[in-house]
Amino acid sequence: MYKYDVWTFNDSVPGPFIRARVGDIIELNLTNRDETGNPHNIDCHAFEGPGGGAALTTADLNQTKTARFRLLYPGLFVYHCAAAPVPVHIANGMYGLIYVQPEYDTLSSVDKEFYIMQSEFYHEPPEKLENGKLSDKVKFSYPRALDETANVVVFNGKESALSRDAPLKASTGDRIRIYFGNAGPNLISSFHIIGGIFEKLYRDGDVVSPPGRFVQTTIVPPGGATIVDMKMLVPGTYTILDHAIFRLDKCLVGYLNVSGKARPDIYASIEPPAPCVGCKLHP
Structure with missing residues (x-):
């Protein structure tokens, strides 16, 4: 990158x-x-x-x-x-x-809270340097932004913010809350966590109305936000993404690593798990 x-x-x-x-x-x-x-x-x-x-x-x-x-x-x-x-x-x-x-908080207590924002970057091709090599730095592209053709879509401002650099961490039994916003400036987000269910969903950041229950994916427009609560039951790596899933190859992926004892009563198989080698979704 x-x-x-x-x-x-x-x-x-x-x-x-x-x-x-x-x-x-x-x-x-x-x-x-x-x-x-x-x-x-x-x-x-x-x-x-x-x-x-x-x-x-x-x-x-x-x-x-x-x-x-x-x-x-x-x-x-x-x-x-x-x-x-x-x-x-x-x-x-x-x-x-x-x-x-609110004056009297309507959200239940949780063990951990996380802050995530999705956004896009639009840039020109790298310039050619005097030595003939391409620059490792790129500049903003107004034409690409106007056409809504993002080069990069990310969480928290850079490619590896929630993956290699600082994946989210929790333990089994934890109740977690994610404050999620979409800065855009253009693309709608279909926020999803693979293997997890949003036990409570405060759509559009509305914390007064009753929350949605047991939701798989939620739409967050540019300039919008939402709050999701989850209870982590099974250890392992949960993938955070936008279910407009080709954006995965534009760097939009994060991980929630959950530690703790296995739960064969919930998640089990006869053969051991076999992750996809090199897969960004199931590392």
Whole structure:
């Protein structure tokens, strides 16, 4: 894979996971340290008011903007940069999630929580260097983004964020919760975990309505989010993916490694398991 200069909130893609409660007032300080001279801001889907706060927070290089927002509604919401051109700022990595708890939290307690965002990158072919070799770095492609032909689709901002670099980990008996968002900027996600069932599904980040029960796959549009709860019963590796499954070959895969004692009462065979050699889905 190639190197790519991402744009970030707080030096990470996605930006920080923010947790607050209905009725809280958030004081947001945004300092722009982008030496390219691009202005930046925050459009938070949890903020009520024009632009989701974008006009109040637009900052030029070395400028700090401060704004305050009262949180009126509970749920899981996307935030992103909305400086022009908006889709370019999102495509380059400026997004994150905020969870606004209801006044009285409606979610049951869990053993572990995880934060995942899906997004796409669009880039030009690598440039040819003076030595005749191709550069190992690529640049953003507006035409490819406009055509919605992603080069790479990833979890948490890079190819191996949830696979080789940092797979998720749990133990049998754990109840886990995943806060999942789709930054897009273009593609709908069919979020799925192979071998797992979403015991509870808070569709569209709605934590007030009764959750869906025992769901296999959930649709999350660009700019949308969802919360899923699972109970891990059987040890092994569970594959995290978008069930638009050819995206696997565009780097969209992650793993949840579950340790613990075998459960032959649930999952067993006469012959030992034989994983597919070289398979990205069943490592």
